[in-house]
Amino acid sequence: MTAFPKLFSPFKIGSLSVKNRMVMSPMETHLCDKEGFVTEEIIAYYRERALGGVGYITLENTAIDPVGRVNDGMLCIHDNKFIPGLKKLTDSIHTVGGKIVIQLSHAGKEALSYFTGLKPVAPSAIPSPLTKEMPKELTGEEIKAIINKFADGAIRAIKSGFDGVEIHMAHGYLANQFLSPESNIRTDDYGGDTARRSRFAREIVETIRKHVPEDYPVICRISADEYTNSGLKLEESKEIARILEKAGASAIHVSACNYASAFFNIPCYYLEEGCFIHLAEGIKSVVKIPVLAVGRIVNPTMAENVLQENKADLIVLGRTLIADPYFPNKVKEGRLDEVRTCISCNRCIESISEKKLVCTVNPYIGKEGISCTTKTTQPKKILIIGGGPAGLSAAHLLSSRGHNVTLWEKESQLGGSFRYASLAPRKESLGKFLDYLISQVKKTNTTILLNKEATAESIKQFSADAVVLAHGARNVPVEINGTQNNGVLNVTKAFLSADTMGNNIAIVGGGPEGCELADFLASRGKKITLIEMRRVLGLGLVAHPRYHVCERLKKMGAQLHINAKVTEIGHNYLVISRRREADQKLDGFDTIVIPTLHQPNSTLAASIQTFVPEVYTAGDAVAGRTALEAVAEGVEIGIKI
Structure with a gap:
């Protein structure tokens, strides 16, 4: 018997029956072609996850309208010409016993006009927090047209063989923009109080329901807390969840954040495991339909406890299944030591902004259709x-x-x-x-x-x-006047000397190593001065951990000097130089750490x-x-x- 009985118990959402409570999150891969068609590469990628034992897969966000396509790595379903490729994908999943749901999406103002060739659209003329581009405010007629395009997408999803649809109403995309008081300041029936701001999302569900079988799964993914000052909070999202349930939603997938709070959206290692579970618990307390929990869930014990404590009905795994597609099977079989655990570094997220998906711990991404472990016939x-x-x-x-x-x-x-x-x-x-x-x-x-x-x-x-x-x-110390005779340490030695290096520490170089050493020492009560010659600290880190480590250093009182070059190092001091400013001497240091060039x-x-x-x-x-x-x-x- 498995050590995780609830996690491996069967479940049902409408007509969708699954063998366990694990769901693959809809995460972009950029493995489709530039026109949004399915490729053999993307089929192999998802087929591997189906073979790995997940209850069902949610296909990455798929555009129901070319205007709402966020980039050329986004799959499409806005035309019948996409059905054959999508059908080939679902057939591949079903052949190995898997189940697959498709996420239908419109990016709204987060779509890129330089890519689509069209001005982005939104409920209100409020710029994107990321691109700063001003969108076109949708008219009532245009809103109805988009709602119908979601329904058309659902019809094509059925023809393509998908076991259900998930409507993307989270993360700052169009439906979320309508739901949020931060991005929707309309004064007509699609803006104002919670009920009116929910109308767009409600009508999407209601319209889809008119065109699909009665028990066909229509799942809604929401940001229950946008983690911004004026965005959605959990209490209002509870009301939204009840509205969606009444409209005919089969389940609520509870996520968080929007583009303005993107540093929290895909939680890196600086955020706690299971950081959004409380949101799922809050939504589950007010609806009768199933609730899905997500948010850096990498530990099967945590997943089991969430289910046992009735905080959610299903567990959504994103990067966990990127890191190890066979996570479900390995956990079920008790092979926990063989799990290739996600380290939440977010290199995967960084990779899809410019190229295809990669993963630090899983170098086989994109190679799923290739036999990499074939036994050699000529041992060497x-x-x-x-x-x-x-x-x-x-x-x-x-x-x-x-x-x-x-x-x-x-x-x-x-x-x-x-x-x-x-x-x-x-x-x-x-x-x-x-x-x-x-x-x-x-x-x-x-x-x-x-x-x-x-x-x-x-x-x-x-x-x-x-x-x-x-x-x-070949590690070569950076040459700075005075480094030879004043007992400076490199980063590696500094990590090993935390207990003997004194209290007042200067770190020259605010790249990844310097920032993380500063965090390491500041967390041990050291007084830190960090000097970086560039304008930004932590360059070389992925944006999410870079944001968090800088915030941590600020909160711990580290003295941060940017645009400053160290020109001299003495026994307990250093001199920094800034353009158009007089040189500044900083002193009183017990230890000075200098960077090393990795040649x-x-x-x-x-x-x-x-x-x-x-x-x-x-x-x-x-x-x-x-x-x-x-x-x-x-x-x-x-x-x-």
Whole structure:
């Protein structure tokens, strides 16, 4: 019997019967083509999640109107020409026993005119908080036309074989814009009090209900709290939920935020797990239809408790299923140690703004239709230098494919520089991912040697068929006048010296490492001065964690100097220079920390080229890398050899 009985109990929303209470969230992938048609890549991506055991999939937001298409990575259903591709997708899901619902969406003022070629529309002429573009205020006739387009989308969804529809009424898109007092200041029947602002959403549900079978699932996704000063709050959203229930909604999917509060919308590791569950609980207290909870739910125990405590009826998993499509099956089978846990870094969110979906912990995104773990017919003797994310991911895949793999690590433990990244506050999930990588390698036949320094001679003596160099960057301290004689520390040493470095700390460089070190030390009561020569702190971090770490530093009283260059370092002081201002001396520091340049580490590769048949380089040894690139490069090498 499963340890999570409620999570794996069957459930029903109208005609949709599901085998468990887990739902895949509608999250953009940009795996469709630029016209919004289904591709083989997107079919393989969703089919993998269906095989992974989720109760049902919600297909990413799909445009019911070209004017409401937010970008060229958004699927479309505004014309019958999209039905064949969508039908091919649903057939693929149904063939493996999965269920799939489609999210119907109109972005309203968040659509981009430079992409659509048309002025965005909205309930009121209030600019987008993101693009700042002024939308066209919809007329009553135009509102009716859009409502009918939602109904047309639902009709096409049935023809395409979808098991239900979800109406996107959240996150600052058009239906949410009508619901919110922040974006709807109309004075006609579509604006004013809660009932009138809900009319657009209500009529979408009512109109769809007239065109679909009686028990066909029509789910509404709402932002129960917009997390802005004048936006929707939970109490008003309870009233909206009752209105939608009366209109014929089959279930309420409870999310939060809009574009103005986007830093909270997709909660990164700085926000608590399950941070929106209380909103689902509030909505469930006032409606009789099923309620879906979402919001950084990565722990099956938390999911089970939410259901047991009747706070929601279903659990929505987004990034959790991006990270590991087989999460449901692994949890059901008790293989929790094999779950590739989402670290909430939001690199996935960053990736879809410019390209296709990627994931730090799952380098197989977009490769679902490719057999990456095929056993080799020609096993090779392979030596991997370095036990960081790149080396570990390469070792695991190569050994799993049947190669004879040995890994050398010069330190006394595996992890490389990634181990220090996991020390910063709220980044414990990174440590869990590192533990996962190590445990997976240890389950293979990989031979691991710690405290083993690699030299050209020792590699030559090993006589490998292939060598993977994942031994990290060449770390070079930034040259500043005075750094040689005044006991400065680099970031790594500073992480390890928190208890002995005094109380008043200056950190030169406000990039990702500097900001996270500042957070780490400030959380331990240190007085922090952080100096960054650029205009923005944390450049290199994804926008969500960058926002939160900067806010944390401000709240902890860190002295933040931007547009300031350090020109001199003394025994307990430093001098900063700003354009058009006199130099400023800052003193009284117990310790000064300076940044390190992570430069390509190619010396070892050059020294072994003549006697090693195949030499590959990955991770920081190539250039400064994040864990995403390091893991991906390790896997690419693992596939190639």
